[in-house]
Amino acid sequence: MKSALCLLLGLLALCLHISDAISLSVVERTDYLNDRPIIGILTQEISYSLNLKYPNQYESYIAASYVKFVEGAGALAVPIWIGKDESYYEDILSKVNGVLWPGGSSYFNVSDGYAEAGAIIYTIATRLNNQGDYFPIWGTCLGFELMTYVAAGGIEHRTDCSSNKQALPLEFVSDFKSSRMFENASEKVIDILSTYDVTANFHQYCVTRDDLKKVNLTSVFRVMSVNHDWNGLEFISSIEHVELPFYGIQFHPEKNLYEWVANKNIPHNPEASLASQYFANFFVNEARKNSHSFPNGTDLDELIYNYQITFTGRKNSSFMQTYMFTNLTTTD
Numbered sequence: 001m002k003s004a005l006c007l008l009l010g011l012l013a014l015c016l017h018i019s020d021a022i023s024l025s026v027v028e029r030t031d032y033l034n035d036r037p038i039i040g041i042l043t044q045e046i047s048y049s050l051n052l053k054y055p056n057q058y059e060s061y062i063a064a065s066y067v068k069f070v071e072g073a074g075a076l077a078v079p080i081w082i083g084k085d086e087s088y089y090e091d092i093l094s095k096v097n098g099v100l101w102p103g104g105s106s107y108f109n110v111s112d113g114y115a116e117a118g119a120i121i122y123t124i125a126t127r128l129n130n131q132g133d134y135f136p137i138w139g140t141c142l143g144f145e146l147m148t149y150v151a152a153g154g155i156e157h158r159t160d161c162s163s164n165k166q167a168l169p170l171e172f173v174s175d176f177k178s179s180r181m182f183e184n185a186s187e188k189v190i191d192i193l194s195t196y197d198v199t200a201n202f203h204q205y206c207v208t209r210d211d212l213k214k215v216n217l218t219s220v221f222r223v224m225s226v227n228h229d230w231n232g233l234e235f236i237s238s239i240e241h242v243e244l245p246f247y248g249i250q251f252h253p254e255k256n257l258y259e260w261v262a263n264k265n266i267p268h269n270p271e272a273s274l275a276s277q278y279f280a281n282f283f284v285n286e287a288r289k290n291s292h293s294f295p296n297g298t299d300l301d302e303l304i305y306n307y308q309i310t311f312t313g314r315k316n317s318s319f320m321q322t323y324m325f326t327n328l329t330t331t332d
């Protein structure tokens with residue numbers, strides 16, 4: 001009886017000790033977490049199809065679903081223009097807390113375009129992180145392809161593939177749970193991602209394990225999942241940089257949550273929403289670890305809210321709403 005009581009008291013003491021430790025670490029965390037995270041979202045050249053619908057009116061764009069993606073996880077969004085010089089990217093990266101590279105259909109070989117801006121951003125973000133700053137980059141679809149492209153020093157290594165309108169579960173590799181991207185994902189999220197057709201795939205280029213090998217990136221990026229396209233070709237569907245907070249996914253969680261074009265096989269069920277929201281929350285949490293800010297409240301002048309949004313879904317675009325920009329908007 002006495003020893004049982006001691007055991008009970010001992011456990012109680014242990015519990016108190018643990019709960020102390022937990023509340024302490026929460027306090028420490030909130031001490032340095034940024035509760036006004038601002039994500040820079042890279043624009044890209046106006047797409048062929050948007051240009052057909054709005055002929056010669058715009059030079060660049062951001063699909064609004066990427067803005068909502070970060071907003072829905074508790075962040076603000078600022079556009080980052082393409083075609084600028086290095087000092088512009090140095091300046092904007094010193095103010096935002098992370099960068100998102102959206103999907104799209106740009107070519108990587110366009111001068112003053114998406115890939116050129118991406119390469120400069122990658123170099124600056126690498127330096128910031130190596131200097132002890134914590135600066136995340138997130139790439140979705142084309143943005144994921146951009147990540148390995150710029151990491152390879154601009155060597156094209158993608159494989160043609162066929163994964164349009166394809167809804168898939170992730171095929172996780174065995175040790176995916178020890179990646180940063182998934183280490184804190186709930187059982188429920190992992191269960192959905194690995195068993196339901198929830199990821200929305202729209203890509204004609206893929207990065208395969210062989211492609212990574214070709215450009216010597218197998219020890220630079222960790223692969224967490226693969227998938228198979230309509231023809232059975234295996235492609236990488238999620239990666240993270242081994243050392244730096246750089247993440248890439250080939251599928252489109254922002255479409256599950258915010259895109260509604262018909263007949264695109266985009267899952268909109270509760271499981272798809274939950275799983276997609278996980279990625280937004282993850283990335284914005286990474287950005288909360290960064291303490292950059294705009295001087296003296298000048299972020300209001302830079303926020304995406306300063307720009308007009310267009311209901312492009314009306315014109316049969318794959319994007320319900322789009323921010324489209326002219327050279328004039330992006331020059332100041």
Ligand SMILES: *[C@@H]1O[C@H](CO)[C@@H](O)[C@H](O)[C@H]1NC(C)=O
Nearest residue numbers: 106107108109110111156205
């Ligand atoms: C850019 O790449 C595309 C597709 O890979 C190709 O069709 C086009 O000819 C290239 N343009 C230039 C200027 O190299």
Ligand SMILES: *[C@@H]1O[C@H](CO)[C@@H](O)[C@H](O)[C@H]1NC(C)=O
Nearest residue numbers: 179180181182183184285286
């Ligand atoms: C996952 O949670 C642990 C414990 O709270 C934390 O130390 C770690 O940084 C988290 N991982 C990421 C990527 O935030």
Ligand SMILES: *[C@@H]1O[C@H](CO)[C@@H](O)[C@H](O)[C@H]1NC(C)=O
Nearest residue numbers: 152153155213214215216217
């Ligand atoms: C990859 O590494 C090998 C051996 O170190 C080297 O010969 C080759 O040029 C590298 N390829 C690229 C694309 O960097």
Ligand SMILES: *[C@@H]1O[C@H](CO)[C@@H](O)[C@H](O)[C@H]1NC(C)=O
Nearest residue numbers: 293294295296297298299300
């Ligand atoms: C904002 O900046 C101005 C000078 O540029 C300074 O006088 C003022 O104190 C600053 N306000 C805050 C709230 O930091």
Ligand SMILES: *[C@@H]1O[C@H](CO)[C@@H](O)[C@H](O)[C@H]1NC(C)=O
Nearest residue numbers: 261262263314315316317318
């Ligand atoms: C919208 O696109 C679909 C498929 O791409 C096409 O069949 C339809 O005619 C288009 N509608 C309009 C109004 O352009």
Ligand SMILES: *[C@@H]1O[C@H](CO)[C@@H](O)[C@H](O)[C@H]1NC(C)=O
Nearest residue numbers: 056059083111112326327328
């Ligand atoms: C906009 O800027 C791009 C890149 O500098 C240039 O190629 C294009 O001609 C410009 N368009 C207009 C209408 O000035």
